[in-house]
Amino acid sequence: MTVKLGPVIAIGVGSLFVYSGVRGFSILKSAQNLIQGTTPMAGQQTNLLAQPGNAADPYGGGQLGKPGPTGSLAGIAESFIGKLTYHFGGPPPMGTVDCSSFASKCLALAGISNPGGSPYDPRSHGPTTLSYLSWNGAKTIGHDASVAQAGDLCVWQTHMGIAMGDGTMVSARDPAEGVGRDQIAGDMPGEFLFVRRVIALSGGFS
Secondary structure: OOOOHHHHHHHHHHHHHHHHHHHOEOHHHHHHHHHHOOOOOHHHEOOHHHOOOOOOOOOOOOOOOOOOOOOOHHHHHHOOOOOOEEOOOOOOOOOEEOHHHHHHHHHHHOOOOOOOOOOOOOOOOOOOHHHHHOOOOEEEEEOOHHHOOOOOEEEOOOOEEEEOOOOEEEEEEEOOOEEEEEEOOOOOOOOOOEEEEEHHHHOOOO
């Protein structure tokens, strides 16, 4: 039986692309490692997080200001007040966010994967509020703003923000305000609040 090389090569190249995408390695490095029979090093990974961006904000679109509690999710969110523009369904364009993509951006800066489990990419929207409602990386601790502590996610069906611990939250609400700090409240009448605590920031739950 003769083997046609065209389909075999196509399958091999396709597999290389899939492997590189899943593992986060560049195509060139993956091909080199395959030829050399070595395992890619972590330093060879393609860092989508840092493209585009800067040293202060490697996730693109807006310098970090002076944060609150260093490294905290609430502090990271607070540092973006007045520095990002609201765009429904954003990003893109670069430097804009809506409520859920803003949450994903802040989680990424805190070193936490979003509900999709993928690295944060400033060129795409990412998970929606509905994804955050069902995310197993957080646990619902209540349905009233009074239970929200700093760093908790305040999630409704069509809006979300990051609690500051004093009855307020930071969120990307509308084009006029951009990213701002307001009382914990949704945008649509009749929606139900879920206060969700991020497990990675809480030491887990029993």
